[in-house]
Amino acid sequence: MSAVTFDSAFRDAAVMSWRDQGSRDAAGFGDFAPDWAYSLGTPTSEWASSDERPLLAVTLRFDRPWPGDEWLSAVRGFAQATSTRIVTVTQVARDSPRAVRLAEALGGDYLEPPSMRHDALDEYVRAVYARSLAVVSDRAHGLIMGATEGAQPIGSGSDPHKISRLLTAVGLGGLVGRYDEFGEFAARFDAHTGALVPAVDAARADIADLTSRIDSAMNSVR
Template sequence: MHSHHAQDVFVNLGGQDDNLGDSVLRAAYFEAARGEGRRFHVLLEGRSSDYVSGLPLAPDDVIYTKRSVWVAASNEAPRPVQLFEAGEINPRGPRFPGEDRSAPLRRAIDSGGALIVAGLGLRTPAESTPSQFDQVLRDAAVISWRDAGSRDAAGFGDVAPDWAFAYGPHTADWADSGSRPLLAVTLRFDRPWPDEAWLEAVRALAERTSTRVVTVAQVARDAPRAVRLAEALGGEYLVAPSTRHSDLDAHVRGVFGKSLAIVSDRAHGLIIGATEGAYPIGSAADPQKISRLLASAGLSDLVGSYDQLAEFGPQLEQRLSGLAPAMDHARTEVAGLGLRIQAAMRAVA
């Protein structure tokens, strides 16, 4: 299975099966690690073809559907590189990661390979402490968190924006604000329904900006809420042509590319919107997560709780010109993280 002429790289690209944000951030991470002379061993345990359609897999990638087989292959490989899974983590218990996950990571380092940890974020930083994290993560060749709150709670590593900021058209190719007739809205299915004051704030923002309210669902479970929102706001629910992540990605990017702004409590709805030139307005029952992720890109000015949304409308026009510079800087930071990954992998090839 293994050749001394190829560098064996192991990565778990699994995420929530119906969540576009999960496949987008992992796809960007995966592409950042690509390079000549590497063989990628990809774990996709329990993932549907809809989810997999959003990943940039190559014909010679080795796909695994069982973690045990994937771990065994890593243990057999000479000097493997382990790409620790990116995205949100929620450590439980006294040690993260647990022994079953940390053992192959330690072996990769001890055998002359490398561990890359890039793009991690804690669900709730206040509930984590530095002592919770296994030493193996501190020994990684690259350790980067996607927000400062997560890094500060862990007590080690550095910070770069979420991988999803890497995608989307160049800012110079965005439609200008006068050619963006839509105001996109999307909300999580598992949070409290906003009150009438919030709904009126959205309507007022649309009127103020001469835009038309549309709703989308980048997560399939959000679709019923998107339908309800469209009805409550007098807008239109724009349904994707299918649940395949490749189709869903093209659909939401098409909508956001015509939107002046996006109002959402979905972190990756806001991020993907920003990459398409729609100003991210974060509005949530609990905005701590979206605030942290957008702050890493300098885009947290219009983020707050439901009752703050009415304050953001009058500020939007003056903020619009800052979106492109913030996106350019965020992409430079993400690209820099990619260069560090490439250098770390070359060092052990």
């Protein structure tokens, strides 16, 4: 991999933060804080309990390989083991055909949003995640949104490196892997559920601290 040359403005900035440790380490300077999306969503104190979460939400990117029969069978098995109903959702409009196909292949239901307008879609998907025990996705912000609404993120994809970095940054990388690994880490699901609340709370605290440091830096030059 060729080295990236950064302008001196990046190195000399009062605040320089990456969204995962791997990026910071590769750059060789600055610090890191969780992705800003962790700061959004419902307070953890208001999350529904696990027995009030009857859904298993699934959403996959439209531009990645189809997961295949083994993965589909593993997801159905996980839903059966957790007594959840499989639903598929669309987080961006281009994922809609895949969400419909997934619902058919998994024997689940595609929950069609009332609008593809960004704010309406965000509100709708969050409402689904708020009733979901877990969200299975290869879309990073699908997993993060799910986590911020109390749905355990299960990262599953053909190339899960990005989602692994962003979830590992907050201590939620234990249930991330390739399609063919789904059965293995789904079997460890119960061992990871207790980490979700403290991970999201800590991520939000880190982002609040970063926000404060940015405000201070901005105020010093006004």
